[in-house]
Amino acid sequence: MGAEAVRIDNIDNVGQALTDAIKAQMEEGKTTVIEIMCTKELGDPFRKDALSTPVRHLDKYKDYV
Amino acid sequence: MTRMTPSEAFVETMVANGVTTTFGIMGSAFMDAMDIFAPAGIRLIPVVHEQGAAHMADGYARVSGKHGVVIGQNGPGISNCVTAIAAAFWAHSPVVIVTPETGTMGIGLGGFQEANQLPMFQEFTKYQGHINNEHRMAEITARCFDRAQSEMGPTQLNIPRDRFYGDIDVEIPEPMVLDRGAGGEKSLDEAAELLANAKFPVLLSGGGVVQGNAMAECIALAERLGCPVVNSYLHNDSFPKSHPQWCGPLGYQGSKASMKLIAQADVVVALGSRLGPFGTLPQHGMDYWPADAKIIQVDADHKMLGLVKKISVGIHGDAGAAATALVRRLDGKVLACDATRDERAATMKAEQDAWETELDEWTHEKDDFSLDMIAEADAERAEDGSNWLHPRQVLRELEKAMPARAMVSTDIGNINSVANSYLRFDEPRSFFAPMSFGNCGYALPTIIGAKAAAPDRPAIAYAGDGAWAMSMSELMTATRHNIPVTAVVFHNRQ
Numbered sequence: 293m294g295a296e297a298v299r300i301d302n303i304d305n306v307g308q309a310l311t312d313a314i315k316a317q318m319e320e321g322k323t324t325v326i327e328i329m330c331t332k333e334l335g336d337p338f339r340k341d342a343l344s345t346p347v348r349h350l351d352k353y354k355d356y357v
Numbered sequence: 358m359t360r361m362t363p364s365e366a367f368v369e370t371m372v373a374n375g376v377t378t379t380f381g382i383m384g385s386a387f388m389d390a391m392d393i394f395a396p397a398g399i400r401l402i403p404v405v406h407e408q409g410a411a412h413m414a415d416g417y418a419r420v421s422g423k424h425g426v427v428i429g430q431n432g433p434g435i436s437n438c439v440t441a442i443a444a445a446f447w448a449h450s451p452v453v454i455v456t457p458e459t460g461t462m463g464i465g466l467g468g469f470q471e472a473n474q475l476p477m478f479q480e481f482t483k484y485q486g487h488i489n490n491e492h493r494m495a496e497i498t499a500r501c502f503d504r505a506q507s508e509m510g511p512t513q514l515n516i517p518r519d520r521f522y523g524d525i526d527v528e529i530p531e532p533m534v535l536d537r538g539a540g541g542e543k544s545l546d547e548a549a550e551l552l553a554n555a556k557f558p559v560l561l562s563g564g565g566v567v568q569g570n571a572m573a574e575c576i577a578l579a580e581r582l583g584c585p586v587v588n589s590y591l592h593n594d595s596f597p598k599s600h601p602q603w604c605g606p607l608g609y610q611g612s613k614a615s616m617k618l619i620a621q622a623d624v625v626v627a628l629g630s631r632l633g634p635f636g637t638l639p640q641h642g643m644d645y646w647p648a649d650a651k652i653i654q655v656d657a658d659h660k661m662l663g664l665v666k667k668i669s670v671g672i673h674g675d676a677g678a679a680a681t682a683l684v685r686r687l688d689g690k691v692l693a694c695d696a697t698r699d700e701r702a703a704t705m706k707a708e709q710d711a712w713e714t715e716l717d718e719w720t721h722e723k724d725d726f727s728l729d730m731i732a733e734a735d736a737e738r739a740e741d742g743s744n745w746l747h748p749r750q751v752l753r754e755l756e757k758a759m760p761a762r763a764m765v766s767t768d769i770g771n772i773n774s775v776a777n778s779y780l781r782f783d784e785p786r787s788f789f790a791p792m793s794f795g796n797c798g799y800a801l802p803t804i805i806g807a808k809a810a811a812p813d814r815p816a817i818a819y820a821g822d823g824a825w826a827m828s829m830s831e832l833m834t835a836t837r838h839n840i841p842v843t844a845v846v847f848h849n850r851q
Contacts, residue, residue, distance in 0.1 A: 293467055293832055293836055294836035295832050295835070295836055296814065300746075301744040301745070301746065302744060302746075303746050303747075303754060306508060306746070306751055306754035306755060306758070307754045307755070307757055308534040308758070310755055310759070310817075311758050312759045313843040314815045314817075314843055316818065316841075317815060317842065317843050318815060319839075321839055321841045322841055323832060323835045323836050323840075323841045323842055323844075324843050324845070324846045325844045325846060326831070326844065327846045327848050328845060328848060329727065329743070329744065329745050329746060329848055329849075330745060330746050330747070330748050330751060330772065330846075330847045330849040331721075331731055331734045331745040331746065331747060331748070332730040332733070332850065332851050333721060333722040333726075333727030333728075333730045333731055333741075333747065333748065334722065334726060334727055334730075334771045335610055335722060335748075335771050335772075335774060335775040336610070336640075336641075336745070338384050344494070
């Protein structure tokens with residue numbers, strides 16, 4: 293489709309990938325997708341305010357808490 | 358009066374409002390008008406999906422302060438825009454959505470691409486104009502453009518498709534630009550009195566500072582008080598990061614420095630903020646909102662005053678004009694907080710430094726789930742050599758490499774939300790998020806719209822792989838129409 297793409301899986305290359313992509317954007321008019329491979333760790337629950345301790349009244353759902 | 362067709366009146370009214378760029382997908386419903394966009398100096402940027410077009414109009418409006426215009430084919434082309442218009446509504450963006458509709462002789466008969474197009478936008482627009490008669494094309498079009506600015510939000514212009522045709526005698530209205538003021542004298546006097554007696558004031562800088570082009574006025578008020586300045590949630594571009602009084606954003610994954618400082622406040626000036634409920638929730642285990650502090654709230658929409666938080670003084674005014682009026686009232690006075698200026702500056706500096714050190718050292722999450730996920734990634738590495746990065750480390754590295762004058766849009770998702778503390782700006786109109794509507798698929802099209810408005814600024818979109826997949830097709834819009842952007846996709850396979 294005409295875009296550039298780069299995959300990053302080394303922390304030392306993250307900043308340079310952004311710098312290179314911005315240079316390509318500003319000087320050559322190129323669109324770049326930087327794919328950064330990340331772990332599945334999560335920040336603090338997003339809607340902690342909306343979460344409460346689960347209650348199940350029906351036996352079929354008892355284990356799903 | 359000049360003899361025109363309604364199509365000409367519609368296009369000429371857009372020209373009178375300075376429209377040069379529109380986003381959408383062409384369709385028979387408005388082709389008669391579209392065919393004269395080019396000679397009128399209006400570019401229609403064709404997109405992949407109309408939701409993208411409306412996000413682009415939003416991004417365009419937020420960067421430029423001008424109207425963002427989106428247009429599409431009646432029926433599905435219009436219903437596809439609903440989510441993006443809702444996002445623009447919560448961003449207070451002056452977007453005009455033009456919705457050509459089934460012709461008047463077919464309405465209600467169940468024809469092709471027919472839908473009742475006003476109710477679907479009712480909740481997310483400030484004004485809905487409907488061309489009930491082609492002689493009113495210029496009048497109602499002009500009103501939609503005026504209200505988008507004066508009411509600070511999207512408006513809809515609904516045009517039954519047969520109303521583009523005919524002969525009318527018309528005068529194109531001049532745009533009506535609202536001259537906003539500082540607010541009522543009584544509320545300003547009361548606010549100045551509270552500030553004069555405050556021992557530990559804190560300034561909360563909100564979206565109204567960005568949208569009202571009031572950064573200089575906000576800085577002047579902050580400097581007079583010598584107080585910490587915190588950004589309201591997702592308005593990280595409402596105070597310059599390089600200013601010594603900048604403490605960072607509140608809200609989800611925001612700055613602990615800001616939270617600890619505002620918790621000590623006896624008076625808070627919320628400048629241009631509706632104090633939205635989500636943006637002040639407890640965070641990092643801290644319920645930091647100063648429940649006993651006196652709150653001075655300034656908002657250009659009086660309906661926001663005291664809506665969410667209990668306030669002491671509500672000022673219905675423009676953020677910049679109100680800040681200037683307050684500085685004038687404090688001029689020549691000795692404030693209660695003047696005696697502790699150096700001491701408060703030291704407190705502020707200590708919190709800022711502590712938070713930056715914590716961010717440097719906070720390389721990964723430490724809860725049980727995250728530690729399991731890190732162990733899983735380590736096992737994969739041992740097995741196949743793949744390498745998975747900690748999101749926080751990535752966000753810090755991106756922050757360090759961020760170019761000057763960058764515009765950044767963020768999508769919805771965990772890593773994008775964690776990005777809050779790593780996104781800081783020196784220039785207003787730099788940071789775009791889907792705000793309270795929180796829809797996925799936002800970041801890429803919005804930054805394309807922003808880049809169309811400001812081609813001289815670097816444009817960067819952050820998205821997780823899930824949200825990215827919802828609108829990645831707009832890459833074709835960027836490449837086909839020479840609107841280059843940079844997309845950072847956090848691929849965590851979930």
